[in-house]
Amino acid sequence: MATRRTTMRSRTGTKLYAVRDESGQFKDIQTYKRAHSADLRHKSKAEKVAAQGPIEKSVRKAAKDAVKSVKGAVAAVGRAAKRAVKQVSNPMPVRKGTVKAAAAKTAGKPAAKKTAKKSAKKTAKKASAKSTAKRSVKPAAKKAAKKT
Numbered sequence: 001m002a003t004r005r006t007t008m009r010s011r012t013g014t015k016l017y018a019v020r021d022e023s024g025q026f027k028d029i030q031t032y033k034r035a036h037s038a039d040l041r042h043k044s045k046a047e048k049v050a051a052q053g054p055i056e057k058s059v060r061k062a063a064k065d066a067v068k069s070v071k072g073a074v075a076a077v078g079r080a081a082k083r084a085v086k087q088v089s090n091p092m093p094v095r096k097g098t099v100k101a102a103a104a105k106t107a108g109k110p111a112a113k114k115t116a117k118k119s120a121k122k123t124a125k126k127a128s129a130k131s132t133a134k135r136s137v138k139p140a141a142k143k144a145a146k147k148t
Contacts (some may be wrong), residue, residue, distance in 0.1 A: 005035070006018045015033075017031070
């Protein structure tokens, strides 16, 4: 953006451009001739856009849209991260009913009952294995007796 300049004349009569800072002191002094020719060499933003062809315009528009969408995505990720931090740092208070239900689920059956069930299953498996072995031995013995 061009800075605001004050015009004045030197002792010799040359026209000058003077640029002031915030406090009003001279920051830069240029001759009018050099500053004006530099201004003419530079094109304004509106002139640059007008000089563009249709392809350049569409490419620039696509690039701007892409930048906007990326910025939007980054902002959305930032918001989600903040929300997650808030939820972790300030958890919701737990209701009384849910505490009892959770305790009942984790407690489960006493250890004595669990071990009793396991031992009962083992003895049942052993008994079934013995009975199937006896059944298979009896028919084989009957067949052998008939042959002799």
